[in-house]
Amino acid sequence: MKYISFIFFLLPFIFFQVVHAAPAVSVIPETVMQGEPFMVQIEGAALLDVKKMSFEGKRLNVFSYGGKPSALVGIDLNKKPGTYDLNMVLASGETLTKHVIIGAREKVEAPLGIPAKLGGNTPAARKSVVLSLARENAALNGLRSIKKALWSEKFDFPVANPIVTDAYGYSRKTGEYSIAHKGTDFRAKEGTPVLAMNRGIVRFARETRIYGKTVAVDHGHGVMTLYMHLSKTKVNVGELVAKGQELGLSGKTGYAEAPHLHLSVKIGGVSIDPMKFMELF
Numbered sequence: 386m387k388y389i390s391f392i393f394f395l396l397p398f399i400f401f402q403v404v405h406a407a408p409a410v411s412v413i414p415e416t417v418m419q420g421e422p423f424m425v426q427i428e429g430a431a432l433l434d435v436k437k438m439s440f441e442g443k444r445l446n447v448f449s450y451g452g453k454p455s456a457l458v459g460i461d462l463n464k465k466p467g468t469y470d471l472n473m474v475l476a477s478g479e480t481l482t483k484h485v486i487i488g489a490r491e492k493v494e495a496p497l498g499i500p501a502k503l504g505g506n507t508p509a510a511r512k513s514v515v516l517s518l519a520r521e522n523a524a525l526n527g528l529r530s531i532k533k534a535l536w537s538e539k540f541d542f543p544v545a546n547p548i549v550t551d552a553y554g555y556s557r558k559t560g561e562y563s564i565a566h567k568g569t570d571f572r573a574k575e576g577t578p579v580l581a582m583n584r585g586i587v588r589f590a591r592e593t594r595i596y597g598k599t600v601a602v603d604h605g606h607g608v609m610t611l612y613m614h615l616s617k618t619k620v621n622v623g624e625l626v627a628k629g630q631e632l633g634l635s636g637k638t639g640y641a642e643a644p645h646l647h648l649s650v651k652i653g654g655v656s657i658d659p660m661k662f663m664e665l666f
């Protein structure tokens with residue numbers, strides 16, 4: 386009898402040992418290329434069990450997705466291919482390290498002229514376009530992002546019938562400059578409704594020289610979707626928008642020759658391939 390009660394006394398501890406298996410870290414997708422995003426998920430741990438997660442020493446925002454502690458990372462198009470460390474510190478003091486391999490993306494170059502409305506294909510116009518682009522990118526990267534996930538459902542495409550007309554990642558050579566296409570272009574005739582890909586807060590809604598009429602939506606934790614070359618914007622800065630809400634109408638304002646929607650997705654200020662981002666959810 387004595388032994389039996391002893392075993393019953395031990396049972397919760399034995400059970401705890403089985404349930405409390407070592408947390409496992411997964412990186413999705415397994416192979417990450419330059420310009421692509423990846424998601425980190427921890428199995429067998431709760432959000433409160435994760436004290437800190439960092440990639441290359443840079444702290445990541447950890448949130449709960451699908452009931453697992455998760456984080457999103459964007460790899461710059463020009464990031465040097467190689468093996469990088471992902472580190473985690475658990476509340477128990479335990480540390481976990483995972484190696485993430487970044488592969489090289491095939492470099493594709495295409496010629497591109499400057500539209501007449503931006504000064505035509507002259508050295509002065511090219512220089513001015515590159516300067517404007519740098520200024521506009523700095524302004525967009527300076528937008529703040531709320532420290533919580535405003536989205537809980539998957540992301541949807543920004544147009545009802547998403548047909549890609551120009552992919553992410555190649556470089557357009559304009560004279561001595563090379564401008565990378567860091568977004569996805571969708572077919573959209575002038576006036577097509579452009580929809581919020583998920584719930585978020587509008588951080589930018591105005592016209593710039595290169596991107597034209599632009600709306601930027603902050604989904605939290607540094608995840609931002611940007612809708613460019615619009616003919617009309619229908620939302621204001623600070624507004625909370627629902628997934629699928631009309632943000633504006635497509636057009637060809639700014640550096641665009643014909644109507645289309647240029648979609649850019651940023652994670653922590655890094656523009657990644659929007660189509661790869663969609664595959665994560």
Ligand SMILES: [Zn+2]
Nearest residue numbers: 568569570647
């Ligand atoms: Zn584009």
